[in-house]
Amino acid sequence: MNALLDSSVLVAALASDELKHSECLARLLKGGNCIYSHALLETFSTLTGGKLGVRVTADFAVRMLSETILPRVTVIELSSLEIIQGLASAQSRGVRGGCVYDYMHLVAAKKANASVIHTLNMDDFIHLRRGDDPEVQLP
Numbered sequence: 001m002n003a004l005l006d007s008s009v010l011v012a013a014l015a016s017d018e019l020k021h022s023e024c025l026a027r028l029l030k031g032g033n034c035i036y037s038h039a040l041l042e043t044f045s046t047l048t049g050g051k052l053g054v055r056v057t058a059d060f061a062v063r064m065l066s067e068t069i070l071p072r073v074t075v076i077e078l079s080s081l082e083i084i085q086g087l088a089s090a091q092s093r094g095v096r097g098g099c100v101y102d103y104m105h106l107v108a109a110k111k112a113n114a115s116v117i118h119t120l121n122m123d124d125f126i127h128l129r130r131g132d133d134p135e136v137q138l139p
Contacts, residue, residue: 004109005033005073006102007042008120009139014047014064015055020120020139027118027139034074036108038101040065076108083107093128102128109134 005027012024027033047061056064078086086107087100095103102124109117110133118139119125125136 002112002114003027003033003116003118004076004105004112004114004134005035005039005139006105006117006119006121006125007035007039007046009118010035010039010043010069011046012120012139014043014068023139024120028069028072031072033072033118034076034109034112034114035069036105037075037077038104038108040069040075042101043069074112076112078104078108078111082111093130095128099124099128106133 009024009027012018012020013028015021018024043065044058044061047055047064048058049055083104086104090096090100090103093103102121105117106125106128114134116135116137117125118137120138122136122138129136
């Protein structure tokens with residue numbers, strides 16, 4: 001199964017104090033995963049001083065991303081044209097404001113032919129799904 005992991009799963013996989021750490025780490029280690037490149041930025045932000053406060057230094061966050069995440073995932077990039085095409089369908093999906101960042105994870109998942117998006121933020125993704133879009137599941 002090809003699965004896209006969002007940044008909530010990456011953070012929990014890296015941070016042993018996270019409630020779902022074991023499940024997220026197991027999902028990461030299972031293989032067959034991809035991430036949207038933007039998840040690297042979101043994970044770095046959260047680990048170094050996002051909403052939850054500073055957990056690790058920037059250098060350590062880069063090391064965790066480089067040594068723990070990148071060797072175990074395929075990174076999906078979206079071209080500017082793919083982003084614009086995704087934005088063109090945003091209104092029909094009710095995408096506004098900051099929701100666009102979650103929606104681009106869905107666009108990347110479709111590009112990767114992922115069958116599922118794993119997230120700890122189910123509500124952020126469920127309302128975006130349509131038809132044959134990837135399923136949204138907890139890890």
